[in-house]
Amino acid sequence: MKQSIVHIALVVRDYDEALDFYLNKLNFTLIEDTYQPEQDKRWVVVSPPGSTGTTLLLARASKPEQEPFIGNQAGGRVFLFLSTDDFWRDYNDMRAKGIQFVREPKQADYGMVAVFEDLYGNLWDLLQLNADHPIAKRMG
Numbered sequence: 001m002k003q004s005i006v007h008i009a010l011v012v013r014d015y016d017e018a019l020d021f022y023l024n025k026l027n028f029t030l031i032e033d034t035y036q037p038e039q040d041k042r043w044v045v046v047s048p049p050g051s052t053g054t055t056l057l058l059a060r061a062s063k064p065e066q067e068p069f070i071g072n073q074a075g076g077r078v079f080l081f082l083s084t085d086d087f088w089r090d091y092n093d094m095r096a097k098g099i100q101f102v103r104e105p106k107q108a109d110y111g112m113v114a115v116f117e118d119l120y121g122n123l124w125d126l127l128q129l130n131a132d133h134p135i136a137k138r139m140g
Contacts, residue, residue, distance in 0.1 A: 007045065007057040008080070011069045013120065015042050018058045021119040022046045025097045026082075031055055048082060056080075071120030078115060078123045083139065087112040087128035094126070111136075 012018040015033075022028040023046070031045040044058040061067045073079050084090045091105060091114060102123065103115035111129040118124060129136040 005054050007055050009057045009059045010080075010122070011061050011066055011073060012058050013061060013067075013070050015044050015058060015060055017119065019044065019046070022056070022058070025094070025099055025119075027093070028056075071118075071122055073122055076123070078125050080122065081125045081127060083135075084126060084128050087114075087126065091126060 010018075019030065019033075023030060027049050028046040029049060031047050032043060033045075034043045035041075036043055039062075041060065041062060045055050046058060047055045061070055082090075087105070091101075094116065095101065099116050101114050101116045103113075105112060105114040110133050111127055113125055113127040116124050116126060131137075
């Protein structure tokens with residue numbers, strides 16, 4: 001049996017402001033942006049550069065009860081983990097583009113890590129895993 005997580009839905013306030021952030025600040029790639037008239041929604045999928053794994057589905061809050069989750073999908077915990085092959089390249093690029101880091105870089109047992117906020121306040125780890133880390137080995 002082979003299964004995988006294809007998308008993670010990320011609740012956003014507005015498709016276009018979210019796209020601007022992910023494409024222009026994080027250098028993500030736009031995979032799909034399709035209007036769904038029957039639901040008056042867009043199917044917007046982005047992916048980190050060079051990634052062939054899980055993608056983000058940018059899902060606009062469409063009901064009032066969804067709005068409190070914009071920027072707080074994990075209750076204040078780190079929600080997503082962006083792995084890189086060059087921590088300092090990406091960290092410096094993100095800082096230059098105005099990304100707010102809430103925890104500065106540190107060397108941890110598993111690799112180099114820093115915590116940043118997306119445009120809504122969700123917390124992300126930027127990390128470069130050590131080559132011997134089990135996830136790094138799986139990613140090849």
